[in-house]
Amino acid sequence: MSIATLRTSYLAASLASVSRSMLKQQVPIKSQYAATNSPPPPEGFMPGVANSKFIRNTHHEALRNPELAGVANGETKKMNTFQAINDAMSIALATDDTACVFGEDVAFGGVFRCTMGLAEMFGRDRVFNTPLSEQGIAGFGIGMAAMGSTAIAEIQFADYIFPAFDQLVNEAAKYRYRSGGEFDVGGLCIRTPCGAVGHGGHYHSQSPEAYFAHTPGLKVVIPRSPIQAKGLLLASVRDRNPVIFMEPKILYRAAVEMVPVGDYELPLGKAEILTQGKDLTVVGWGAQLYVLENAIQLAQKKMPGLSVELIDLRSILPWDVETVCNSVNKTGRLLIAHEAPKTQGFAAEIATTVMERCFLRLEAPIQRLCSYDTPFPLIFEKFHVPDMIRCAEGIERAMKF
């Protein structure tokens, strides 16, 4: 649980106007300060997700995806990411009587509103608050899953998942293996918000996927949009292995799509090629994809005709080696970007595998664009994360080598 419970949008101002007028009279906001001194906007420093070509704004666009063939004739509804996640959990609860949703502050709807209405719809014995203990939540979920039930547990911020590290890494991940297949905790799915948001500082911004990616037995999934979040979450809940589902919190409200209302799953362990290209392969996941989209556009302005293949990895563990290596074999160049610090970030694993498998095809050093190797620094966030400029520079370096 967090000290802050940041939301991606500020609540409407509500305090009595006494102190407000007092502030206005005595400390007038100078326009220059309003522009440069005010805190970062709720959507952080990321250019608008809304204009992304990867956001499916219409019913038709949403259903053009061959992975959604199963719901191709169904309805779609406008949802942001937290609504799509809510919808996925609602379907998981409706289709599986053993399924429960629990975590800190989950009953009233969750601090990011992902569980809104679920307690009312499915009852407080299936959607409930837990005491404030991440290790307790993870262990409890493992126990439920060991009995064959489905446990959808929320850790309020990925930054607070570490008390549960022992339960996840030593227990959930090894449950099947250590028992010779006698037992498993396939019904366990841990949801947790991750990533930068513009004002989260050390403990409301981290992207700890690499810690878990170092653990055989776990699966790690990070969606980029509402459609993806719903399908990947349903697959994660139903997958017969413990899955850590990391939700980029900046996208809860910022990303809005026409989402199929039906029950559908998207494949785990499978990357998605967002744009085909022949000169350079770019790999990212989650919110970083929108930064990369802008970086590619920027680079293309400098290098007209540049053809980039952008891949959303989606699953960090197991990851889709085949799709990435096939792409690099075609392009000969690779750039990987993520928000977690560079040293031992997951880009290192991708780069090594590609080096092993595509060595003779590489025409430039693999570029890693990551946050700097410091804790996440509040006031320096825009300098810390691999933003559009840094990623565009990386593209240029790869191309001009």
Added chain:
Amino acid sequence: MFARIPARAVARAIPSRTLAATSVKAFATSAVSKDISATSKKDRIKVNFPGALDSHFSQKLEIRERMEPIDTFRVMDTDGKVLDPSLEPDVTEEFAIKIYKDMLTLNNVDLILYEAQRQGRISFYMTNAGEEAYIGSAAALDPEDEIFGQYREAGTLLYRGFTLDQFMNQCYSNDLDLGKGRQMPVHFGCKALHFQTISSPLATQLPQASGAAYAIKRSGRKNCVMCYFGEGAASEGDFHAALNIAATTSCPVIFFCRNNGFAISTPANEQYKGDGIASRGVGYGMHTIRVDGNDVWAVYKATQEARKIAVEQHKPVLIEAMTYRVGHHSTSDDSSAYRSKKEVEDWKRHDNPIVRMRKWLENKGWWDETKESSHKSFARSQVLKSFAAAEKRKKPPVSEMFNDVYDKLTPNLIEQKKELEELIKKYPDHYDTSNYAPEK
């Protein structure tokens, strides 16, 4: 080891057939046979198990669900009247007024910074509203007692002399912030005032407080550690680890639980069962006090006594201060989603720690309406002055991002710092550093 057990004990320890039969009956019915429970006390035999040396053997199957609830110590009623004359605080006027003024000032800081966040001028804030009486605990400490806080204890820093400028500089993440702008607002810390820097993860400070107390004990200093946390944090494993390790290694530490009824939205009755957090202290074999957390003098007295035990006997003490979080959890929270506004208003009206202290002072003849309004407007003007000054300052130099990760920059950081410098030089419009202080 067995050789030392008296023969009688061994004989008693082995249940006879009759007793075994009775036990089975007890299991079945939860009833207890009268003649067995009537065994006179002097005949009772102490166990010899290493794990519970004070226990006696008994033929009464006891299934205990609860202990006697621990009372809540109170000095004043809600009208600031001292309930037992022998508890009248033995303090000077100056001391009492310092506490009260700090409560008022804290309240002002809260009002202004909360509103500043609402206007988008700072990114985040957490108020202390309803819990200001914890300042009484700060007043009972020695200034060199080390504090490990959670996040809603800014008043202890204020009491120790953290200046309004320092509060504002931190909340504005400017170049004078001791934390160099790296953490969210309210993550204060100050070595000179023996206040360890706040971190957001909950309960992590508790075992650290035990370790710090152990180090202080070994150094021979006549000090203790004060560790604040909430009843929500007491559900974390770290809480249990901390109490157990402090008790077993005899640490001079006070664990001060602000039980304000809510962990964000989760009410205390969904957080734990049993007699509050205080009952845990007894379970860990610690001295334990429950106190009315809205009563400054009760909090002061409880902390004073706890400190004596910690410093003189080198033992940990748990204080559970019962209070109510009047404000939202933080500026990111709207508590009307999970509790009624009326409930909050009732608490504000009927049991307000600031009002209770004010009435006590007025009964003493040490305070009146003139002093009240004059201090309020003085505090407000001071807070606003600091606020305005902090807002005008630049953020720390960008290079501060790389410092303090280690004691010295490591090769990877040197390289990354250079990379950023070049980027800033190349793209001055994109990386606008005009709001950051120049590099030294």
